[in-house]
Amino acid sequence: MYQPGRFMSLNMQFSGFEYFRDYITKYSTTPLTNKQFELLSAAFQPKFLKKKQYFLQEGEVCNYYGFITKGAMRQYRVDEGGMERIVHLSIENWWVGDRESWVMLTPSLYNIDAWEDTELLLIKKADTLKLVQEIPACNEMVRKMDEMHAIAAQKRANASISLSADERYIDFAYHYPQIVKRFPQHIIASYLGITKETLSRVLRRVIKK
Structure with a gap:
């Protein structure tokens, strides 16, 4: 559960709200008035998360969702062997949180932490x-987000069962080049469901091509 002491408050000069306004404008055809923007600003809390600091830990309820204005975060599970299994990676203008825990108010199965110093709302x-x-x-934006989330989840499931390791990496790198640049190989490999060694071989083959 979110506790104020786990985060560092940002100063009043925090510019994340303007980033968020641009995001809404991008994903909504409905104009956003200044008064509506004031309502939005009042509903969000600007926070700063240090590198490696948790946003959510396994067993907690996800009471907050976060919009990243600067930084990078990862969502993962730790298996019985102590290995981290990455399920989601996020950077600027992406949302972060455990959707199931958020909707159902049930304890999360995941850990979410900051891979870099991160500013979020x-x-x-x-x-x-x-x-x-x-x-x-906001209504239009949320509907589009839900549609995009469903499509992305379906594409990832299809890639995991129908694409080779080479194809999975090439497809991922094509659609999310900034993610590839921001996270190390072992994190990308875990997200793609392959070992770091396999990814290294894939990269060598891709470079030769």
Whole structure:
């Protein structure tokens, strides 16, 4: 569960709200008025997360969702052998949180931490529902986000069962080049469901091509 003491507050000059306004404008055709933007700003909490600091730990309920304005984060499980299994990677203009725990209010199966020093905006579920009801642009944005999330999940599932390791990496690097640049090979390999050694061989083959 989120506790204020686990985060460092940002100063009043925090510019993340403007990044978020641009994000809404990008994913919504409905205009956002200044008054609506004030309501949005009041609902979000700007926070700073240090590198390796947890946003969420296994067993906690995900009471907050975060919009990243600067930095990089990872979501993962630790298996019985102590290995980290990456399920999601996030950078600027991406959302972070455990959707199942967020919706169902159940203990999370995952850990989420900052891979880099990270600035983000946090929002509670109740505030999200209120904004969706009161601000058309937010409603449109959330619907598009849900659609994109469903499509991405389907593509990832299809890639895991139908693409070779080489094809999975090439497809991922093509669509998410910034993720590849920001995270080391062992993290990318875990996300793709292959070993670091396999990824090294894939990279050598890709370079030769």
